[in-house]
Amino acid sequence: MPLFSRQASANPGGSARTKSSAAKRRLRASGALAAAAAVVLALGACGSGGSAPKSSDGKVELRFSWWGGDKRAQLTQAAIAAFEAENPNIKIKPEYGDWSGYWDKLATQVAANDAPDIIQMDEKYITEYSTRGALLDLSKHDIDTSKLDEAALNAGKGEKGLTGIAAGINAATILANPAVFQAAGVPLPDDKTWTWEDFERISAELTAKSPKGTYGSAAYGTDEASLGVWLRQNGKSLYTDDGKLGFEPSDIAEWWTFLKELSEKKAVPSASEVVEAEAAPLDQSGLATGKNGLAFWWSNQLPALEKASGGELQILRFPSKTGKSADTQLWYKASQFWSASSRTKHPEETAKFINFLANNVKAGEALLADRGVYPNSEVRTAIESKLTPADVKVVKFIDQIKDELGEAPAPPPKGAGAIQEIIKRYTSEVLFNRLSTEEAGKKAVDEMKSAIS
């Protein structure tokens, strides 16, 4: 039974127009009424989409958004439950998702005057949001900051006041998967003395002695943290205190030159695999799946990565140029911030919740070290016994490097959110041999300058 029969409907007879009877007219009128009513109802439904100040049972409802994986969601939900148990009149509605979609969504929500009350913020974006007046000055509200680590607290201060409370302390690290080392019969490096040459040699050896498709190390060049470490070891920095770029095209070109060397010696995956790895979520990363022996991650990501890999991982310091751990130039980073929307209808309740997250032992017991080491020294001590072995590793590492840290870096300026994307793009230009490292350096720095100007 063909649907389109040839020549079947050449002329169906035209549509005859009949005169409407009185009955039809009545029908029409009532139909019109119904249609109009439907429109009104539909519009009414749209109108209630905004933030409702109070839910039906008189509770204050706050919206809380963060980025992160499943593990973080579970821990954060537990902290919310603990808060709600103490504050039966406040209800916290979680909104969470992946890093990549998070910022698009947040910008749109702020534009639509529909921002969540409590916002998990990153250092790359906090200046953008706070200088544009989107964040609440938390120092004007009832939040106890006396127990917080001073450097972490200062990281949340800017020209618009205290717009973020550090949620945790972090450091840039290299994580090692001992199983990959063992399988290849390569000993783990001594991270107190290793240099970049050691890193290259060990990674290349690991690749050579591992099955096809496994590489000694993941490539750097997809984030600014590894560039930051490299620059600091060369006496430069990502940003200067007055919000400018702290390095020259030749500095980043040198960084790429070494990456190309790593790539040529097969110490890191092929260009195509590097591009694919960029898009993979944490639990499918090369380190978690046993495809990389070493990889560049923040210290707080170790527990989630261990969970994904199903085995133990080890935290290593970055290599240095000199082989002295004091020259590694690491720093404590505020992993994330608790910020509040400047247009929240409930600043008091919002501050109360942030105060709970920052200072309450119960919050600490729920969140543990997922967002980094607790900046509140009292909470940190109180939850020590509850930490998982993975968390303990993170805390220990942060303690160990305390005396080796370099100067605190300048905060990322407005527009810094675009930098990572620029680094990534030119890294692939370099790895695919489409640009020389010098050309890439020059172009990348030009773009970065205009992004943060």
Add this chain to the structure above:
Amino acid sequence: MSAISELSSLSRRKGPVTEEEKRANRRDNKAAYVFLLPWLVGLLAITIGPMLMSLYLAFTDYSLLQPPEWTGLDNFIRMFGDARLHNSLGVTFTYVLVGVPLQLAVALVIALVLDKGLRGLPFYRSVFYLPSLLGGSVAVALLWKQIFGTTGLVNQVLALVGIQGPGWISDPSTSLSSIILLHVWTFGSPMIIFLAGLRQIPNMYYEAAEVDGASTLQKFWRITLPMLSPIIFFNLVLQIIGSFQSFTQAFIVSGGSGGPSDSTMFFTLYLYQKGFGQFDMGYASAMAWFLLVIIGAFTAINFIASKYWVFYDD
């Protein structure tokens, strides 16, 4: 086409219009508007309103976080010096100018095969149409990413014959081709329209040609193509407009980055990144209007050119 001629014959009514008829007409119109109301409200609130807003925003500096500031033609002037925008235009033009003809060719070939009166035609038609239902969807783009990955299905098959394939979508030299292939694969809706068009060609032409001893190829060139040209034209216009706006495939396959190295950075994707990722909604709005002008120009060229090759049989 027959529907259009019916409509025009309706409007060409003979004889004077009586008072009674005029009143009935007005009542009919009123009722029509009332029934159209839900759609009209949607058109105004969801399409026209935002469009006018974006026209205004195109002349402003708007960061999303702060109110827009009037900057006149600044955004449009900036476009001239934006190398990434020029690159995105190149990517989009390549996609449209290669992808659309390829897709239409495939659609036509499949339609011709199906038109031969295959047994179980509805089944095959559905099977061939399926990719189009799925093609724009996130799931298929994700699947594409897997199939064309460095260790994906394609390379596994190639490995069987000893070829080490590239990372099709992660290598800048092949990534756009992979997305064009995805586009070609979704040939279903033009195919259905072609199929309908083929069925409208009167059999007598073919019979007459047969009597005159025309070959299959001659029949295709002399009868099928000219008779089908309005349908080809229709598909061409629709597909060009749609392809200029395509976004999902590139967004999903590249993980939202337009990478590697901007090789899949469609104009729409760059627009999205500017507006929602880089706090530059004014510029993004200006880009949107620029795209509208481009699409308008292409459609106009299409209509002008159609006079020379589209054949209307009436």
